[in-house]
Amino acid sequence: MSSNTTYLFIINPIAGVKKQERIVSAIEKHFQNSNCYAIYFAKDKTAVEEEIKTAVSKNIRYIIAVGGDGTVNIVSKYLANSDSILGIIPTGSGNGLAHFLMIPFKLNKNLKAIEKGTYHYIDSATINNQAFISIAGIGFDAYIAALFNQSKRRGFFTYLKFVIRAYFRYKEQEYSFIADGKSYKRKAFLISFANSNQFGYKTIISPIAKIDDGLLDICIVKRPSPLIAIFIWPMIFLKKFHKTKYLEIIQAKEIQLKNQFHSPINIDGDSIINENDVISLQIKPQSVKIIDYV
Template sequence: MQNKINILFIINPISGGKQKGQVPTIIDRYLDKERFSPNFLFSEHVGHAKEMAEEAVNKNFDVIVAAGGDGTINEVASVLARHNKILGILPLGSGNGLASHLKISKNIKDAIEIINKFKIVQIDSATLNGKFFFNLAGMGFDAHLSALFSNSKKRGFNGYFQIGIKQVFTYKPQLYELIIDGVKYTRKAFAISIANSSQYGNNVFISPLASVTDGLLDVCIIKPFPLLKLPVLSYVMLRAKAEESSMIEIIKGKSIIIKRESEGPVHIDGEPLLLGDTIEVNINPLSLKIILP
């Protein structure tokens, strides 16, 4: 009999605002034990999943599954992309943008079935000022919102939505200078998202035609708009019509430099960070091994 594959599940106990104590029991019930030898760890703070993934790589785990949201996936995948190990995903977050793009089910039993089938594909990753992201990074309104959301007691989509509605009335667009593959653009923008995949999560699409295997990033510029048009922008994103909208400009590229008026928040896979006025983003083609449907 061939050796079983050592697989580690790193579980974020508070992702999506729901307790995850039962997750190991469910995994144990549905995981193919003929093929895998499972281990479980719970993360305790921001950055902990990354530390545990580093340790696991050194202990010769071949497969590490991020059980959480886009932030947990980012921490684990950032390590695995550097060490050429295999990522699995159990989408337990509130948004699950990358998992939704990759068609990984939010139903935990179905997501485990995907792991059991063990089909491995390579996808692109990207770096923003040297920090990995796999779904979306951005600045402007959504980064401002991520920073506020991270300091809020409210979790889940409803909490995010409540903060967003309050902030949209007072947020002022900024001027940006972008250099995309050597071509210079000057744009005033409400927000700029750099998309590896198609959506923020919850089926809110910023770049519906984005691909994680084309070696390109989609720079999505949301133009300033009168508040009366907010329902139109929401409709455009929920119906995956960004490419057809005059409110959003999408420019594809591999190497992106963005200069803004001052330092401020950015988000990397939904996690907020304060950075300076110059942001540099690059694509790393087919640099992450991942288990997909």
């Protein structure tokens, strides 16, 4: 990273060698005869975080996450309230935020938007002081995220296999929470806190979600029977899940949820062990600058 660097590409190596080579080749071709860009291959989370913090301190204008939702999470949390602008080249499994924001998967189109450089502001959020930009949650989704992250196999069908196997044994739990000062008690299969509208793979948990409205969507999901779930499942992809009795959405800026079970939490697709008795969430309005892709 030199003093002339305008674009820093953070590449997650889990994408695979061939995909990495294709991405690097496209970047080099697009910015040929220019020294305005740098490419950093992520070694581990700590090293990536140090690289991003250094880039932000040097006021690198554009920092591009090349990976999935986890990579975007790592990059974006250090860009919040900074002068640096977030770009995303989606190469992960679910790519939930990229699908939600309609970010182009074609490299040439994506790089053209990055080079053009116009941007807008979006919200981010925190859960127990850990940043997220897309979605967090507790319950069944965090349980599936833990199984998926431990698996050597990736992709939608691996994800679906875990969902089907776990569905029959995972039970609803009682949750108590306060949202913007109002108390609630709900029995739920899972509770998601949505800044964007989906987990990934276009599984839409909150069709009404907006990423720049200064609100989190608390998505309280009841467990339908396996037979009814067969008919409910397509409605998730059709953005109609909120029209069923199995989903309730409450919007709020601040949330405190009792975590008497010390259940793990899902943060942008990664399952995190959590031993706090209370889970606290807060929206951070208009805190991240992101490239205009649409």
